[in-house]
Amino acid sequence: MTKAIILYHSFSGNTKETAELIRENLLDSYGIESDLFDMFHIINPPDLEEYDAIFFGTFTWDQGATPDEVKEFVADLGYKPEPVFVFGTGDTQFGGDDLFCLAAEKLARFYNSPLPPLKIEQSPRGRQEAAVSEWVTKVVKEMIN
Template sequence: MSRFLLLYASSTGNTELMAEAMEDYLQNHGHDVVVKTFDFDQIETEELLDYDAVFIGTYTWDDGDLPFEVEDFYDELDDVDLSGKLFGVFGSADSFYDTYGGAIDLMYEQLERRGATLLSEKLKVDLTPNKKDILQCEEFAQQIVNKASGRIEV
């Protein structure tokens, strides 16, 4: 089975709920999942290379900005070559703002610039995930599993 890193930031708990849904899904399917949060865990960008795939979740601050706790990590990505490394980017957002999920887009674009292989779709959920959103989180996790095992194209 595959080894995944699930790394996220959550202010209101919405992105955390998404991450928990993915973690449960992956573990229930026999995968090794390491969970870290930007708030509490030391994260070195080089350690991203130690996993079969990495999930990065972030909420969007204000009108499209990265959260403070994610900014240093985002900048440090400039120092690592992620060529061929598989990533999925997800997070909660608020459709009230003009820029919906801007931080999710910023993270996706930064990983793309660093050569990462990305799922073609980012997963954005408006505010608190409902049952349908949780199913989308599980489907998102399965897409990463499929790609990591070579079963689908990105």
């Protein structure tokens, strides 16, 4: 049975909401169960070798920066698991397109993600729900190949 883990860090709740929507899509559309963890509250990182797919979610902070909590979690892992799929939330109002979800782009590059990161403007509600579903479909296809 395929199993995924979704690790995220959220400040305003938007990244958490996106993580929950990804989890819902994985289960409802593909029958893939997933564990959901906030990186900020994990004391000992889980064994990522138990999962067929690893999701990292982050918001972008302060002129395109990755939050320190996400950097610390990645450092605590001490290795690069595979495959990693990245999603991020951001706000084009503060920094425009150049900085929008830049933390997610950095994580995707760091982990050599097989897909570009999912980028959500603030909350995944409304028309962005379809973007989440489409991205999850691409992830599942990548997992199967």
